[in-house]
Amino acid sequence: MNDRTSYRRPRFLAPLREHLRDTLWFAPTLGLIGSVALWVGVSELDFALVRYLQDAGEFEVVADFTSITDELQTIVTTISSAMMTFIGVVFSISLVAVQMASGQLTPRVVRIFVRSRISKATLTVFLGTFLFSLLVLTSYESESDPKLVKSVPFVQSALTLFLVGVSLVLFIAYVSSTLRLMQVGPVADRIARESLREVLRQPTGGKDxxxxxxxxxxxxxxxxxxxxxxxxxxxxxxxxxxxxxxxxxxxxxxxxxxxxxxxxxxxxxxxxxxxxxxxxxxxxxxxxxxxxxxxxxxxxxxxxxxxxxxxxxxxxxxxxxxxxxxxxxxxxxxxxxxxxxxxxxxxxxxxxxxxxxxxxxxxxxxxxxxxxxxxxxxxxxxxxxxxxxxxxxxxxxxxxxxxxxxxxxxxxxxxxxxxxxxxxxxxxxxxxxxx
Missing domain, CATH: 3.90.1170.30 (Pyrimidine nucleoside phosphorylase-like, C-terminal domain)
Structure with a gap:
């Protein structure tokens, strides 16, 4: 038997996985759903934390948390506005890069940008951070009495700041990756690597x-x-x-x-x-x-x-x-x-x-x-x-x-x-x- 037998046997979900990689909506949609789920879990954590402090009689700690809610709310509001600007910048860079690459190289390279993991991750985190910050804004209360406060979104606000930091790091990586994909060398290497993986994955025939x-x-x-x-x-x-x-x-x-x-x-x-x-x-x-x-x-x-x-x-x-x-x-x-x-x-x-x-x-x-x-x-x-x-x-x-x-x-x-x-x-x- 001359045909190859060492190839990896295809899986049932392999075509679906490849089709989803060729889409730009799947990863951001999962990111938005994950943001909602994350907010629900973290808001319950904030609620449980305040209730624990109130049951323990630590009303001064609750008051300290409540005293900084105005500053946190201002910061989160600024973040939600800034994330929309960042998302617009990402879209602009993507469209310009795709237009230049397709014009200078070939329209077939557009799929490289669509399949780029860093592009999907950047867009997903940006959209998720924006939605999460909007949800956090709904958690702020006007009540100032520490005995009547139900929840102080302290953990939610801290997580929002963390997501902003992740977004900034991804933005730098995204710009670097996009600039590389506008050069013929990295694009040709990406095409060659994908093709080599597919060649070695597929079974091939023999002489007999x-x-x-x-x-x-x-x-x-x-x-x-x-x-x-x-x-x-x-x-x-x-x-x-x-x-x-x-x-x-x-x-x-x-x-x-x-x-x-x-x-x-x-x-x-x-x-x-x-x-x-x-x-x-x-x-x-x-x-x-x-x-x-x-x-x-x-x-x-x-x-x-x-x-x-x-x-x-x-x-x-x-x-x-x-x-x-x-x-x-x-x-x-x-x-x-x-x-x-x-x-x-x-x-x-x-x-x-x-x-x-x-x-x-x-x-x-x-x-x-x-x-x-x-x-x-x-x-x-x-x-x-x-x-x-x-x-x-x-x-x-x-x-x-x-x-x-x-x-x-x-x-x-x-x-x-x-x-x-x-x-x-x-x-x-x-x-x-x-x-």
Whole structure:
């Protein structure tokens, strides 16, 4: 068996977790709910503290607490007003950063800002602090007699000050993180890291095909049209195991599907449980990294192509993208690609999934950049060095697409560069392009 068996078995909630990471509303909503729950608990603590002091006859302590309520109320009121200003600043920085990154790099990098943990944490804490401070203001009383006071929001006010301190620290981290994500290097690194995690997480096929039963039925997709983002692998494997069949995913993850498109092929005798199995396909407006091992190469190629356009003319950015493309391809070069076989706990194949092969991935990462790099010696030299490095890391049967790209590069340079010395210079391998 040549396919990988050491990958982490998919979990039922893994697709839901990935979808929630692609949203910006989930974390702030949880933060608001948590703020309300925190205020309820802390207000009960303040109420219990005052009642304990009154029962113990410590009316002077209660009076001391009551005497500073006016100052605390003023501070909390100022905090609630300031937090709205901070929230506006965060939104402004986010919108400007997203606009600049999508314009200079590619619109596909917007999802990096949406998935940024520091951005979500900052917005969540800011909104939570604002709501908490408003709730604390409702806890202040006008009663000054220590024997009649029911609650003094002393702990609530102290916690509000603590949340402000946390907000300031997160604001500094947020600005630093946002500035880094506006640079091509950190963005390319983030794309490469996410893609590497997905590549190493997914099972990949082997050279030897697995015998599966004959196809008996097909299940069509019924829903809104869009890009196939992922499927619930764990649930499909369980359904296939219960019915004693093998399911085959017909479209690739990343394909655009429309209602009526066959999504799954059933190999073996179909059962009743398969009526709603097509609902496990998640469709969105854009591709996602989850289960899509080629999307990282697509993003890096898009950034490099925009950098090589006449309007931008930034070959150094293209070289930085090529560095990460080589990283991804060098990792994929050691993996058996093609058809992925998802197995159940007993090792039986239950789900067959088509994934891009080695030639597809090489063409995705290099073809368009090669075509746009003619006339930029910095990029052609880096591309030739990349091909040399990949040739050393791949087996003999996988060198054909690399040799093809090398030959096409040489032919293109020969057609466009008349001087022999310039041709030799443009085709000389250099990992830094031109120093």
């Amino acid at each position: 095909a697995v015998d599966i039963p004959a196809e008996s039925a097909r299940i069509s997709y019924h829903g809104r049209p869009g890009v196939l983002r992922d499927v619930n692998v764990a649930w499909l494997v369980r359904v296939a195991r219960r019915n004693g069949i093998v399911l085959r995913l017909i479209p690739r993850v990343g394909d655009y599907v429309v209602p009526g498109t066959p999504v799954l092929a059933v190999h073996g005798e179909a059962g009743r449980e398969l009526k709603a199995v097509g609902l496990t396909a998640s469709v969105g407006t854009e591709r996602a990294t989850s289960q899509d091992i080629g999307f990282g190469l697509r993003q890096l190629s898009d950034i490099a192509l925009r950098a090589l356009s006449p309007a931008v003319n930034d070959p150094t950015t293209a070289v930085q993208c090529l560095d990460r493309i080589v990283l991804l391809l060098s990792t994929m070069a050691r993996l058996p690609l093609g058809t992925a076989y998802h197995r159940d706990a007993k090792g039986a194949v239950r789900l067959v999934q088509e994934v891009p092969g080695w030639t597809d991935l090489v063409d995705l990462g290099l073809a368009e950049i090669r075509g746009a790099s003619i006339g930029s010696p910095q990029v052609t030299r880096r591309l030739m060095a990349a091909l040399d490095d990949l040739m050393l890391l791949t087996s003999a049967e996988r060198r054909e697409p690399l040799l093809r790209h090398r030959e096409l590069m040489a032919q293109a340079v020969a057609r466009t560069v008349p001087e022999a010395a310039e041709r030799e210079f443009a085709l000389r391998p250099d990992r830094q392009g031109i120093g």
